[in-house]
Each structure stands twice: as C-alpha cells, then as structure tokens.
Amino acid sequence: MFNLGKSRSLVGLDIGSSSVKAVELKRNKAGYELVSFGLEPLAQDTVVDGAIMDAPSVAEKISLIFDTQKIKSKDVATSVSGHSVIVKRVPMPLMTEEELYDRVQAEASQHIPFDIADVNLSYQLLEATENQMDVLLVAVKKDKILNHTNVLAQAGKTPVVVDIDAFALQNCYEVNYDLDPSQVVALLNVGASVMNINIIRGWTPLFTRDVSVGGNQYTDALQKELDLSFEDAEKLKMGGTHAGVTEEQRTGILRSVSDILILEIQKTFDFFRATASGEHIERIFVAGGSSQVPGLVEALRQEFSIPVDLLNPFLKIVPPIGEGADLIDRNPSQLAVAVGLALRSFEKL
Numbered sequence: 001m002f003n004l005g006k007s008r009s010l011v012g013l014d015i016g017s018s019s020v021k022a023v024e025l026k027r028n029k030a031g032y033e034l035v036s037f038g039l040e041p042l043a044q045d046t047v048v049d050g051a052i053m054d055a056p057s058v059a060e061k062i063s064l065i066f067d068t069q070k071i072k073s074k075d076v077a078t079s080v081s082g083h084s085v086i087v088k089r090v091p092m093p094l095m096t097e098e099e100l101y102d103r104v105q106a107e108a109s110q111h112i113p114f115d116i117a118d119v120n121l122s123y124q125l126l127e128a129t130e131n132q133m134d135v136l137l138v139a140v141k142k143d144k145i146l147n148h149t150n151v152l153a154q155a156g157k158t159p160v161v162v163d164i165d166a167f168a169l170q171n172c173y174e175v176n177y178d179l180d181p182s183q184v185v186a187l188l189n190v191g192a193s194v195m196n197i198n199i200i201r202g203w204t205p206l207f208t209r210d211v212s213v214g215g216n217q218y219t220d221a222l223q224k225e226l227d228l229s230f231e232d233a234e235k236l237k238m239g240g241t242h243a244g245v246t247e248e249q250r251t252g253i254l255r256s257v258s259d260i261l262i263l264e265i266q267k268t269f270d271f272f273r274a275t276a277s278g279e280h281i282e283r284i285f286v287a288g289g290s291s292q293v294p295g296l297v298e299a300l301r302q303e304f305s306i307p308v309d310l311l312n313p314f315l316k317i318v319p320p321i322g323e324g325a326d327l328i329d330r331n332p333s334q335l336a337v338a339v340g341l342a343l344r345s346f347e348k349l
Helices: 055-068 097-111 142-154 165-176 215-226 230-237 247-275 296-304 325-330 332-346
Strands: 011-015 019-028 031-041 075-080 085-093 119-128 132-141 158-164 184-190 195-201 204-211 283-287 308-310
Touching (some): 011 055, 011 142, 011 332, 019 055, 031 055, 031 332, 055 142, 075 142, 075 165, 085 097, 085 204, 097 119, 119 204, 142 158, 158 165, 158 332, 165 184, 165 195, 165 204, 165 332, 184 247, 195 247, 204 247, 215 230, 247 296, 283 296, 283 332, 296 308, 325 332
Parallel strands (some): 011 075, 075 158, 184 283
Antiparallel strands (some): 011 019, 085 132, 119 132, 184 195, 195 204
C-alpha cells in the first residue's frame, strides 16, 4: 500500500504479537513456489496490539530467520494493523485521476480521526458508475510506520512496501482461491492480540476493521481459571494436555473466549450490513496463528450458518518437502499474511 522504493525480490515479513514470520517466493510455470520461510516466536509483551515494544529483540529474531534460512535479499514487504490504521471506503463524485489526487487530502481530513500531517495517506479507486466513484482511503500514523521501519533498519533490512495486514491476507486469498466476482466473503486473521476482518466482494474490499482481541485471550483465560504458567496455557490452547485438567474444563474455557471473538465478528458483520445495502456474507475464511484453536471454526459455523474454512496459503503455491514441511502441515494459515506480503514482489511498485 505504501511503497518506499523499488525492488525485484521482496521477502514477506509479518511481525505479529507472538512470532515473526518470513516468506520468500519465486515464480514457476504453474504460478508460485515457496523458496524459503522461517518462524521465530517472540517473548510475551514484545509486541503489544501491533506496537513493537522491544525493538532489539524483534530485530534479533528477524536477523536469525534470514541467517538460518540463508535468505539473501535484504528488501522486505511488511505490514501493520491496529488502532493507528484507518481504512475507509468513501463515495465521491466522478472525476479525473488528477482531480482525485488533489481532492483526496481534503476528503481524507473529514474521514480520518487523526491530524493529516501525522499520517501517511494512500488511496485506490475501487468502483465507478456514471456519476459516482468509490475510493478506498488508507491512513496510517507515521509513528506506527516508523515503529516497524526502525526495527527493520536495526536488523539490516530495507522496507520497500508497508502494507496493511488485512490487504496482505486478501492478496494471499486471491492467488490461492478461484474468486466469484459476485460472492461476498469475510476474511478473518486471528492473531495473538489483534484480529483483522476484511469483507470483500470478488477482488473489491467492502469493509475492513481491526479488533483488539485474539489468541492471547484464550491463554489468559486458561492461566487464570486453571492456575497455569503462560507456556502450559499456550500448549493447552493449541490442543495439548496438562495433568489435572480435564477435556471438559479446557473446552468450556476455550468456548467462552470463542464467544467473545464471535461477538466482535457479529458486531462487525451487523455494522457492515447496515452500511452496505443488499450485501450478504456468504462464506468465511479464517487465518492466523490462533485460527486452529480447537472449536473456533466449528463455533463460527454454528453461529453464522454459512461455510467456514481455514485459509490455506499454499493451495496454489508449491510448499517445500522435507525440512520445515511439518510446520506448514501443522498450521499453514499462520503464514497467510507473510505469503500475501511476499506476493508483492510480483506487482509493479
């Protein structure tokens, strides 16, 4: 979304709240192939609500991935999310590209709740009719982008693209799935502390929202209810067992947290329906490190009574065989944003 330079090969770098993920792709005759990837976990509170709190630690993890995976390119595409990111679909009178460029700043000041001088602004024309055009406005606070780019500089990497998590997820989805241009789909990226919700029709984003809930809520609830350490609660959250904890106890706690996430999703869907007349969400795809919390997908199916599936970022991208393949087999959807970012390599910047 925000292009900071030109590059031939970009490494997709997803700095999440619980881990750093890097993905490098190349083209092949069938489409794309995974060249290398890496995942390094982050200590608790290293990244909070999308804000990097411990820059040296994150920079160290980035360097470790690049060194371990022997990734030569220093150029990266990364992404941001959270309260410092505003995405608005704005209807405007039909005008030329030159007129739109001049008009965007003034229009943005009416829709962005920050001082325009404090944000980086981008826009994209979505749809146009005879007398109206829909424009996607994206504003990110400059200090939010600096928070990421400074860490990359510490790790010796060059940020070429700063994207939005929700759009990177959409990019990954578009490459891997056969899109119906009329179908409305909700893409959910359930991270540790932030959930990105992107509702799209075909290739067009209709509504985007970041919610400050995620996998950490499951871990916190398990810790408090069962008096567990953070590490034990994390294992239990992802399907492991713990002495003295019954399956009924675990399931009950996980379901209570899933209900909180579902409530936020429901509120988002309700607001979308109220503002987008005649649009109905027909399918949900779920990605992110916490997408495979036991019971979450089934709870979403029960609540919304529409197809709900885990998003597979390697449906049409050839993954590796052998070393590292087990990580992809266990939870491929946690790499969806990184894959979407790596795909920026093949676009004109």
